[in-house]
Amino acid sequence: MNDSGAYVIGHITVKNPEKWAEYRMKVPATLAEWGAEVVFRGKKVDVFSGIHEHIDTVVIRFPNVAAAKNWYQSSSYQTLIPLREQAADMVLVCYSA
Numbered sequence: 001m002n003d004s005g006a007y008v009i010g011h012i013t014v015k016n017p018e019k020w021a022e023y024r025m026k027v028p029a030t031l032a033e034w035g036a037e038v039v040f041r042g043k044k045v046d047v048f049s050g051i052h053e054h055i056d057t058v059v060i061r062f063p064n065v066a067a068a069k070n071w072y073q074s075s076s077y078q079t080l081i082p083l084r085e086q087a088a089d090m091v092l093v094c095y096s097a
Contacts, residue, residue: 008068010056014055019086036061036067054090
């Protein structure tokens with residue numbers, strides 16, 4: 001596996017805007033320790049092929065796959081998962097660069 005970089009992509013459908021705003025405010029503090037940064041946030045405009053039901057997308061860049069996995073498994077992020085589950089339906093996928 002090439003470990004020169006990794007991206008975590010979240011496909012999101014917000015269920016509770018207030019809780020989603022709280023979750024989004026808290027996530028950046030969990031990224032700093034792992035050298036990660038939010039690259040892109042956006043809303044779906046169209047689906048050109050296939051089925052994609054989620055509305056929002058976030059892309060987070062990590063220096064490597066290990067950092068992405070460690071971030072997700074960290075206690076600082078794990079404590080946010082109950083809030084995330086109340087706020088939105090989300091699929092998180094990790095890709096190596």
